Every structure is written in C-alpha cells, then in structure tokens.
Amino acid sequence: MTGAPGDALCLSLRGVTKRFGSLSVLDDVSLDVRTGERCGIIGPNGAGKSTLFNIIAGELPLTSGTVRFLDRDVTRLAAHARARSGLARTFQTTTLFPRLTVVENIVLALQAHSGERFALLAPRSRYRKRDEEALALLDQVGLADRGDASIDALGYGEKRQIEILLAMAQRPKLLLLDEPTAGLAPGDASLVTEMLKRERSGLTMVLIEHDMGVVFDIVERLTVLHHGRVVADGPLDAIRGDAAVQEIYLGGVL
C-alpha cells in the first residue's frame, strides 16, 4: 500500500468481494487511492477490472466488503447519488446519447447538479449559457464545430473523446476511466491521452487500460489484478521491475 498515514484518501476499498453464484469475480480486494493520485489498474481479460469499476460506481451491489469515498461509507449508496457526490466514470463501450446532439450530450452532464434539470416550463433556449459552456469544453478538444451534429454522426475517435469529456464536464473529484483508448487507432489514442494529460490539475484518476503506452504516460501507480485478486500494487517503476508481473501480464514488452 502506498500513502503515508495522514494522506487524504479519496477512495478506499476494504475486502471487496463479488460473486455471481459460485463464480468469484472479485476476491477480498482492498485498495486505497489518495487525493490527487493517478492510479492504473491492469490485468488480463476477466481479471475483474470492469466489475470493480461497476462496484465503485454503485452499478453493482457487492457480496461483501466496504467502499468509502471522500471519507464516507458509500457501500449502499445508489449510483446516481455517488455521481452527485463527485464520482464520474467513463465506459469501455461508448455510452452516450446517440440521437441527441453533441452539445445536448455535454449539457446533460453540465446541468446534472443544477436546479434547472427540473425546469420544465421554460424552453432550453432560455439557458443559452449552458450551451456556451458546452461549446467551450468542446473547443478545448477541437470539436466545437461538431456541436450540432448528433452523436450518431461522429467518428469512433470523436465519440471516445466525448465519452471522456462528458465525465470531465461533471467536474468530478474522482474520475474512473474504463479503457479510454479501447479500439482506437494509434493517432486517435494519442488524442485521448493528450486530453487526460492536460487534466493534471490534481484530479484523482483511476484508469483501466490494456495499452501500456497509455498507462505509463498517465499513471504514477499501478495495481495488478488477476483472477479477482490484487497481485501487485505499487509505484510505476516498482511494478515495471517486478519480474513476475512482467512475465505474466506484460508479456515481457517492457
């Protein structure tokens, strides 16, 4: 475990176990993420990485264990309530609003915590500022001219960027990224990496990723998951040098 005593913990998992019937997907996983830390989770397919995210985000109930977020036990809290307290996530398979425009997608993220989400007798044109805010965010990633396009009309690389932009628009305290570069060509993948690196302002991140280039570019600490157990956890360099991990999970590419 990294982190000296006294460091503020953003996320803390204790003994998290998830079983589907007799199949044990996560087995006694404990993990601490300090505020401001950028942490990677790697492991082969089926290691339980996405399940772990679904449990942290509150989409799946766990079999046993506790999840603490910002010094609060959120183990029984619904997904939307966790999101409202500052937890944002992206999805491995793009999970956007396909028939809405790009701006509308971003606005949904922006207005999630504002009272205007209950405003039903005023047209959205009354809330121009939200659209401008969304366009400003899009401008940062060079997609401002796509604002009026529907998500359906975007290329895959653009969709992956919006996927992350939506989570960032939530102004989260913890960002969970589930394979942000999954299925992207190297050129598009670097666009996504640049986006994440630009977000250096102390945002706490947990990243699941198969592309080691992306992982080493972004995170400072690595947790290795295998068959639902944590088999290694430590600073990037320590894990990179861990012979067993190299052998089994990284296939010797390092």
Added chain:
Amino acid sequence: MSVRRRWTFALAAGAVVALLLPCLGVPTFYVSLLTQTWIIAIAAMSLDLLIGFTGLVNFSQAALFGVGAYAVAIAATRFHVVGFLPGLGLGITAAVVTAALFGLVALRAEGPGFIIITIALNQIMWGLAYQWVSVSGGDNGITGIVRPHIGPLDVSGNTGYYYVCLVMFALAFALLMTIVRSPFGLVLKGVRETPRRMRALGYNVWLYRYFALMISAAFAGTAGVLFAWYNQFVGPVNLSLDQSTQFLIIVILGGIGTIFGQFFGALVVVFLSNELSAVTQRWMLVLGLIYFVIVMYAPGGLVVLVPRLWARLRGRPVVLAADVPLEDR
C-alpha cells in the same frame, strides 16, 4: 422558407381552419368527430411523452384516461359536481394519483417487464370498472353526465363543445411542446436514450420516469374528463386494454416522439373507425390493412408524410429532416 417557418405557417393555417370549421356548414356529425379527434389526440400526445421522450411504453394509458372519465362521471351523477374547473381538477387529480400508484409498481421493471406490468395494471382497472357495480355501474357504465357551463357560457352544444376541446387541445399541445423542449425534457430524452449513462451523470432515473408518468397522467386525465362530457357516458370499454392499444396505434401512426403527429394519428383513427364501421362489418380488418400500409410507407409517422411527398413533388431528393422528430428541428 426555413423548415421552422414552414411549420409555423402550417400550424397557423391549421388553427384558422380548425376555428372556422364549425361555421362553414360542416355537417354536425363531422364536427362531432373532430371534437372526438381533439380529445383522443390529447390522450395520444400524453402517451407520446412517455413512449417518444422517456422510453416508457405504457399500456395503462387507457386506465389513466378512464380514471379521469369515471372521476368526473361519478362526481357529476352522484355528488352534483358539475362545474368545468372542478370536474377537470377532479379528473386530473384522480389520474395523477392513479399514475403515482402505478409507478410504484411498474417502474420497478424496465423494458418488456414494464410493458407487462402496465398491461396487468390496466386489466385490474378494467376489472374494477366492470365488477365494482355499486361505484362504476359495471357493464352499464354511467349515463346522464351533463356537459358543464364555463362561467356564463353555455358550451354544452355541439359547436360550443367543439371549441372547448379545440382550446384544450391547443393548451395541451403548447404545454407538452414546452416540456419536451425544456431542460427537464432534455433529461427525459437522456433517460430514453441511455439510462445507464444518466445514472453515471448523477440523475435519479427512476424519479424522472415517475415524474414523466404523473405529468403524462395529468394530460391523459384531462382527455378522459373531456371524453366523459363529450360522450355523456362512461363504461369499462373506455379504460380497456383495447383503448390503450388504440392510443398506442395512434402514436405509432402519428409519429413517435413528435407530439404534433398525434393529431394526424387521432384524425385517421377516429374518422376511419367511424366511417368504415358504417360501410362494412369487417371494418376492423380494413382498418388493420390501412394501419399496415401507413406503417410500411410512412415509418416515421404521418406527420413526416406531408413534407416527404412535398419534397418528392418538387423533384428534390427525399433526404430531409423528416426522420428527425419535429421538436428537434
């Protein structure tokens, strides 16, 4: 003309025609059918809010409609509550309360599960209407419902009541269009599209569906009240599953997610079912064939048929905004 201006123009022209119709010597029978069209269109629009904007295929819309109708019928015949606003208020309240109860049960499921539960709930309400004779009159229904006066205005006549329903339709239409274009409406569309992402963004998906159900019920209840006064009779058939299915057919014909399309859907269904039944006993069969043809050749609904034909007449490619819901244009 821009698409928006063309729609505004069409809407204004339609309003003028609708206002003048009863004065143009149109036979009473057709004025009456149009009155029914306005009422049924309100109910269909209320269902479109659920199907087209929230992603909830509700088969208990007739129960909400019927509860509104029964509420005003019972109030009028038993308790002599005969005012326009009291009747309307009662019907709306009854429908909203019913929806609030339905929601607690039905919204525990999603997709097909939700559909099945709403079918069951509608059957329960039908069973109540059919068998709770002391309250509902059973199969005989409730007769003798008198159309109300609005202040000093006697609107109980054919023409007067036509205008009442026209105005109520216009109000419902304006309100629903405002709702689907509001920030709240955007949330509903988000819930329709991708509930999982909505939860991840911090929206209580269940609550928004619940709200949508109750808002929809307010409009369905309004239509029910107007129908009770229109027909001056309420029976189990008005909250049957058949009635729910008819609303659903109207929404599909008119155009899911268009709100306005429901007027065309209602127009076709009300007129065809009345006209055809006068011609042949097999009118249901003919009706089914016509529905089939419409769905085949105007899959976006009747509301997109006119601009599509217009574009074809002018030799333009038929790729137009027709497949985009009206409110998104």
